[in-house]
Amino acid sequence: MPRGFFITFEGLDGSGKTTQLRRLATSLAAEGHHVVTLRQPGGTALGDRIRGVLLDSRSEASLGPIDPIAELTLMFADRAQAIAEVIQPALAAGSIVLCDRFTDSSEAYQGGGRQLGSDRVLALHTAVCGTLQPDLTLLLLPPLEASLARARRRNHRNTQTHGTDENRFERESDEFYGRIHNAYRRIAEREPTRVITIAENHTIEEIEKIIHQIVAQQLPATLPTSQASTLEA
Template sequence: MTGSGLWVTFEGGDGSGKTTQARLLQEWIESTGRTVVRTREPGGTEVGRTLRELVLHHRAADGTSDIGPRAEALLFAADRAHHVASLVRPALDRGEVVIQDRYLDSSVAYQGAGRVLDAREVRELSLWATDGALPDVTVLLDLDPSAARARLEADDKPFDRLEAQKDEFHARVREAFLALAAAEADRFLVLDATRPVDDLAADIRAHVAPRL
């Protein structure tokens, strides 16, 4: 990526604590005087919010999902193309820090492994959509799917289309995330999401600080 900014993404299964850790990192970086742009995929732009509602909450008239796996992957890629071009690249060019909840690794894990599409093709689709954009740092919060589901159920909120998938789906997603982290160890920081929130935040700060 061009510019003098820093781009940090958070990945992991639903319920792994990405939002909490992104917020804590934002607060710490802002305390150093840097400008932070906090965003997410899908939904980081006005266009993204429309696509988020469609891809995560759309149901057919009979209550079932009528978005096929390939259409789902294309919708995420469309959001990603607009998001990077209109929000992420301009922020980095201004020298700001972008902290983002999910990026293309989620598509490789959820649509590639979870939906059993070709993971390489899913990744190449996103790279084409974003002109090859990759984050400087990706924090993977690793959590067993059964523990993640327990956290989500404790929140007492309706599950979206992906959260509602069966355990086998989420097991494939977790395995895919770990494989991605092993393949790109220089970009990924993998942490056990069952550890105390403050301990995780301290490790993330220590990893990000030299890159600021």
């Protein structure tokens, strides 16, 4: 069985990456590819527990302040479980794996935003993920102000409508997010072959078309196809 293809979506909250991941999953499945989707943190039973701790703005009220190193290592604990339970088995089965965030997020948010530096994050990646790297990373990086405004409106709406509260990061300062935005740009400059940046503030439909063209050019012809199916971890 040929190895599958690993695509990650990166960007600030509010960049539209989750919407585009879902749209790509639907179109790839319609073309007969077997698609597995997941998010980080999350995507496994353990990962969902970790997600609750890291993203819920009420966590620190009960747990106290989360140290940046603890935050980083929890992100990689989630990643280790996702690799073992979801990503590696899916790739071994020839599936296309679409992941909402991976190590680039840790480098941007903890390395840049929390100012822990890239070297520490990349060393953890080597220790936890080994040689596993995405085959393609789609970095959605519209203007900072637009992303933040969308993310904060969305999280407020979800809190009011569903009672979910994943606002812990959204409460951070604009300077924090400026460092993340800059870190993402540095990652893209360092790895231009893997990371493709979509920085324009296009419509959802326009971005979907751009992404479909990028992916169509990079998918190996050897990937198996069958009856349309999409699995979500």
